[in-house]
Amino acid sequence: METVLSISNLTKHFGRIKAVNNLNLEVKAGQVFGMLGPNGSGKTTTLGMLMSVVNPTSGTYSWFGETPSHHVRKKIGAVLEHPIFYPYLNGQKNLELNCMIKQCDPASIPRVLELVELTERRNDKYRTYSLGMKQRLAIASALLNDPTVLILDEPTNGLDPMGIAEIRELIRKIAVQGKTIILASHLLDEVQKVCTHFAVLKKGSLIHTGPVDEVGKGTDTVEVNADVSNLNEILLSFAGTSSINRENGSFQVSLRDGFKSKDLNQFLFEKGIVASHLVTKKKSLEKQFLEILAES
Ligand SMILES: Nc1ncnc2c1ncn2[C@@H]1O[C@H](COP(=O)(O)OP(=O)(O)OP(=O)(O)O)[C@@H](O)[C@H]1O
Numbered sequence: 001m002e003t004v005l006s007i008s009n010l011t012k013h014f015g016r017i018k019a020v021n022n023l024n025l026e027v028k029a030g031q032v033f034g035m036l037g038p039n040g041s042g043k044t045t046t047l048g049m050l051m052s053v054v055n056p057t058s059g060t061y062s063w064f065g066e067t068p069s070h071h072v073r074k075k076i077g078a079v080l081e082h083p084i085f086y087p088y089l090n091g092q093k094n095l096e097l098n099c100m101i102k103q104c105d106p107a108s109i110p111r112v113l114e115l116v117e118l119t120e121r122r123n124d125k126y127r128t129y130s131l132g133m134k135q136r137l138a139i140a141s142a143l144l145n146d147p148t149v150l151i152l153d154e155p156t157n158g159l160d161p162m163g164i165a166e167i168r169e170l171i172r173k174i175a176v177q178g179k180t181i182i183l184a185s186h187l188l189d190e191v192q193k194v195c196t197h198f199a200v201l202k203k204g205s206l207i208h209t210g211p212v213d214e215v216g217k218g219t220d221t222v223e224v225n226a227d228v229s230n231l232n233e234i235l236l237s238f239a240g241t242s243s244i245n246r247e248n249g250s251f252q253v254s255l256r257d258g259f260k261s262k263d264l265n266q267f268l269f270e271k272g273i274v275a276s277h278l279v280t281k282k283k284s285l286e287k288q289f290l291e292i293l294a295e296s
Pocket residue numbers: 014017018019037038039040041042043044045046186
């Protein structure tokens with residue numbers, strides 16, 4: 001898969017504040033890549049450097065294998081902060097102005113309005129839009145020149161649950177079109193719901209990166225029960241057991257890396273034990289995230 005973004009030892013210090021520290025990352029074509037981290041972890045500063053609005057202290061990055069240039073940046077659309085829209089102009093006129101500024105063809109306006117589901121409201125003044133509609137118009141504006149990559153900084157900040165659901169659905173729709181999306185978020189749930197890959201930042205440093213759906217791999221917890229008096233001892237003698245807890249009358253067995261629930265089932269079976277209850281529970285990204293932060 002083509003590498004869209006490659007970051008190498010990227011660093012930004014504001015005086016004594018180390019906002020971003022030796023960051024190394026790769027984003028491949030078609031990924032929805034989440035930069036996850038608590039407030040102040042350096043997400044916005046990183047995105048600012050990637051959009052050439054913040055000068056790195058050291059380190060480099062390349063887009064599509066090329067050093068950053070005006071030409072390369074035309075392939076990137078970004079919603080970093082609230083864009084300047086005029087409250088007394090309607091959505092259509094605001095996008096026409098954005099087209100003039102970005103020097104792109106206004107013929108793309110109906111397409112982006114349709115995508116963000118604002119066609120029917122295009123003649124209404126911007127000031128009458130809900131926060132969610134304003135955010136969707138900002139995304140429409142970022143998509144005017146049909147960029148290959150879309151960058152979003154905290155895209156659902158301040159929105160109500162309905163607005164959040166609409167933006168998430170829109171992100172999925174844009175991803176299906178084959179665009180690469182990089183989004184910064186402090187919400188685990190958001191990253192889990194919309195991203196394919198993610199990186200965790202803490203105090204400017206990268207502490208984890210990988211696919212979202214592999215987060216739980218190798219760290220399964222199995223809830224198991226069987227009609228045997230010494231089940232606890234038997235479970236402890238299984239080579240794949242990392243730890244055991246007793247909860248609600250069942251045993252919660254945390255498995256070591258590389259062990260699956262079927263290995264435990266087979267182990268019990270070979271001991272002549274038939275499990276009356278055996279359910280695999282993946283650790284949520286949230287638990288992983290909290291553990292990652294606690295470890296670092
Ligand atoms: N222009 C600046 N001058 C001084 N310090 C800054 C500046 N911009 C950011 N910082 C500091 O750099 C660190 C990282 O901030 P940044 O905004 O990148 O984090 P973030 O993860 O995006 O957090 P948030 O979600 O709160 O915006 C913080 O300690 C912040 O105070």
